Every structure is written in C-alpha cells, then in structure tokens.
Amino acid sequence: EALSVLEGQYVLHQTIGSGGFAKVKLGTHILTGERVAIKIMDKHQLGHDLPRAYLEVRALKVLCHQHICKLYQVIETTNKIILILEYCPGGELFDYIVSKDRLDEEEARFFFRQIVAAVAYIHSQGFAHRDLKPENMLLDEENRVKLIDFGLCAQPEGGMNCPLETCCGSPAYAAPELIRGSVYLGAEADVWSLGVLLYALLCGFLPFDDDHIPSLYQKIQIGMYEKPNWLSPGAVALIDSMLQTTPIRRITVRQLLHHPWLRTNPSGFLLGPIQYESNYQLIVLDEEVLEEMSLVLSMSPTAVKEEILHWKYDYVTALYFMLMHRKIHHRPLHLRPHS
Numbered sequence: 001e002a003l004s005v006l007e008g009q010y011v012l013h014q015t016i017g018s019g020g021f022a023k024v025k026l027g028t029h030i031l032t033g034e035r036v037a038i039k040i041m042d043k044h045q046l047g048h049d050l051p052r053a054y055l056e057v058r059a060l061k062v063l064c065h066q067h068i069c070k071l072y073q074v075i076e077t078t079n080k081i082i083l084i085l086e087y088c089p090g091g092e093l094f095d096y097i098v099s100k101d102r103l104d105e106e107e108a109r110f111f112f113r114q115i116v117a118a119v120a121y122i123h124s125q126g127f128a129h130r131d132l133k134p135e136n137m138l139l140d141e142e143n144r145v146k147l148i149d150f151g152l153c154a155q156p157e158g159g160m161n162c163p164l165e166t167c168c169g170s171p172a173y174a175a176p177e178l179i180r181g182s183v184y185l186g187a188e189a190d191v192w193s194l195g196v197l198l199y200a201l202l203c204g205f206l207p208f209d210d211d212h213i214p215s216l217y218q219k220i221q222i223g224m225y226e227k228p229n230w231l232s233p234g235a236v237a238l239i240d241s242m243l244q245t246t247p248i249r250r251i252t253v254r255q256l257l258h259h260p261w262l263r264t265n266p267s268g269f270l271l272g273p274i275q276y277e278s279n280y281q282l283i284v285l286d287e288e289v290l291e292e293m294s295l296v297l298s299m300s301p302t303a304v305k306e307e308i309l310h311w312k313y314d315y316v317t318a319l320y321f322m323l324m325h326r327k328i329h330h331r332p333l334h335l336r337p338h339s
C-alpha cells in the first residue's frame with residue numbers, strides 16, 4: 001500500500017542510486033511538478049538495522065540547512081520506509097571534479113566553504129557525519145553544495161571492526177583512529193575526511209590510495225602524502241592541519257570557520273568567517289507560500305499555518321517546503337490552473 005500512497009502524490013521515474021539497504025528513484029510531485037529524490041528502504045532487508053533508519057529520519061528532521069539535502073516527507077507502511085527528499089539536478093560533486101580533472105583554488109574554496117558550513121551546522125546540532133566524501137556531496141541548480149548521507153553506514157552493524165570496504169565503500173576518507181577501531185570522536189574524524197576532500201578537490205586524486213586495503217590503512221596511519229607543486233603554501237598548511245594523524249593536534253571545525261585560506265578572495269581581500277547558521281525559518285512561515293497553499297488546499301491561511309507548524313512531514317510539510325524551494329530558486333509559485 002506504500003506504493004498506492006506514493007502513486008497518489010508522486011510519479012516514480014528511473015532509479016538514480018542504490019546502496020546497502022536503500023534504493024533512490026527520481027520522482028515528480030504531482031501537485032507542483034517539482035522533481036524529488038525518493039529513497040525507498042525495505043524494513044525486512046534492514047532487519048536489526050531498522051533502528052538506524054529511524055535515527056536517520058530523526059536526524060534529518062532536525063537538520064534543516066541550506067547545504068544539506070532537505071527531507072520533505074516520510075511515508076511509512078508495514079514493509080517500507082519512504083523518504084521524499086530534495087532532488088539535486090547537478091549530480092555528484094565527485095563527477096564534477098572528474099570532469100574538470102582538478103579545481104583551481106578559487107573554485108575549490110567556493111565549494112569547500114559551503115561544505116565546512118554544513119559540517120559545522122551538523123556538529124552544532126550534536127551529530128557527526130562520519131562518511132564525508134564527494135559522492136555524498138550533490139549540486140543544486142545553482143551549483144551549490146547539498147550534503148547527504150547516502151550510505152546508511154554511519155555505524156555499520158559490526159561496530160568498527162567490520163572491514164570498512166564491505167559496508168562503507170572506499171575507506172580512503174576514513175581517519176586513522178576510526179580505521180584502528182579505537183574510540184574516536186565523530187567531529188575529529190569528520191575533520192580528517194574534510195582534509196582528504198580538500199586535497200581531492202585541489203589535486204584530482206587522493207592523498208592516500210592503494211588497491212590493497214591493508215596497504216591503504218598503513219598509508220593512512222603514517223599520514224604522509226604527496227604535495228604537488230601547484231598547491232599554494234596556504235593550501236598545504238590548511239591540509240596539513242586537517243590531516244594530523246593525532247586527533248588532538250588536528251584543527252577543529254570551529255577554527256576552520258576562521259581559517260585565512262578559506263577567507264581569502266581572488267583579489268587577496270579577507271572574506272568574512274564562514275556563516276554556518278541555517279537560513280531555514282521554521283517558526284515564521286512565508287506569507288506568499290501560505291497564501292498559495294490556502295488556495296490549493298481550500299483552507300483558511302490560519303488553518304494552513306496551524307497544520308504546517310505541527311511539522312508532521314506529511315504531504316502538507318512537503319507542499320510547504322517544495323513551494324519554498326521554488327521561491328528560493330525564483331520560480332513562480334502559482335499552482336492554480338491558469339485563470
């Protein structure tokens with residue numbers, strides 16, 4: 001019956017991703033015509049990992065940020081958990097880097113500032129990401145970064161002694177302490193992954209790489225990596241401060257917000273520190289969107305406002321966020337059949 005609820009509100013198109021326990025399909029929201037990503041998880045396949053899926057939904061409801069892929073709606077039935085998520089037409093940052101071989105410092109800084117803002121926000125909400133890599137960074141229609149946590153493998157079922165490559169794709173972004181399986185702080189491990197990511201943006205290849213996993217682990221523990229001559233001294237200093245094998249010597253995300261390399265603009269001026277607060281307004285609702293919704297739902301604006309503020313992540317929440325998304329991207333709101 002999940003699909004029937006789905007079919008009433010969304011049209012399902014091709015699969016755009018599948019990993020572990022989830023399959024992601026491209027979808028269209030019938031009422032607005034907006035594109036969405038529909039993540040379908042099978043409860044039986046999840047098995048004892050089912051609680052992790054509920055944790056992810058709880059996390060996503062809290063994580064409302066301009067650089068995190070937005071959750072619009074949750075549809076749960078006996079066998080399925082279905083997430084209706086923001087669709088990013090630009091695809092993966094990974095493919096963007098590959099298409100350009102490597103990015104110059106200005107473009108790398110443009111993306112990296114957004115990624116640091118998203119990670120600082122996630123940490124400020126009490127979460128750690130644990131799987132930061134370019135495959136989990138998508139681009140919207142204005143080439144802005146949207147962070148996702150696609151793998152559902154933040155805490156693989158076997159704790160950390162499950163070999164990473166079986167559940168987490170490539171461990172190339174994993175911190176030494178995480179690989180060692182010793183107790184680690186998610187925030188510190190995220191900073192290491194950000195260092196690997198910045199290196200990949202600026203170089204087009206990984207700092208630690210080896211087809212033989214144990215050799216890769218060895219290289220990560222040692223923490224030595226090539227510094228190509230095109231890297232500026234500022235970039236090398238920043239990467240060095242993130243790729244410290246001893247977690248306590250590693251730069252923190254809060255220090256990253258003020259780092260000089262991240263605040264330099266092309267003409268050498270100092271940019272402001274990175275703003276990581278969310279732009280989302282969940283208390284004061286957008287009047288224009290409310291107006292549109294009261295017409296479409298044929299409810300009074302007050303009744304619509306009441307309904308929205310319960311944030312039930314049902315079709316009302318979805319409609320509000322999708323009309324907001326339309327407004328942010330300067331597309332007309334009107335849903336009414338052209339009068």
Ligand SMILES: COc1cccc(Nc2ncc(-c3ccc(C(=O)NCC(=O)Nc4ccccc4)cc3)c(OCC3CCNCC3)n2)c1
Pocket residue numbers: 016017018024037039056059060063068069085086087088089090091092122129135136138147148149150
């Ligand atoms: C145009 O060509 C293309 C080509 C490729 C993609 C697109 N677009 C496109 N838009 C949206 C998605 C998507 C969004 C969210 C989630 C998700 O799982 N959220 C949950 C989530 O983010 N939790 C969370 C976040 C932060 C902290 C804690 C928890 C899953 C998928 C997508 O997926 C496709 C996959 C394919 C494999 N690599 C990863 C993306 N693809 C477009």
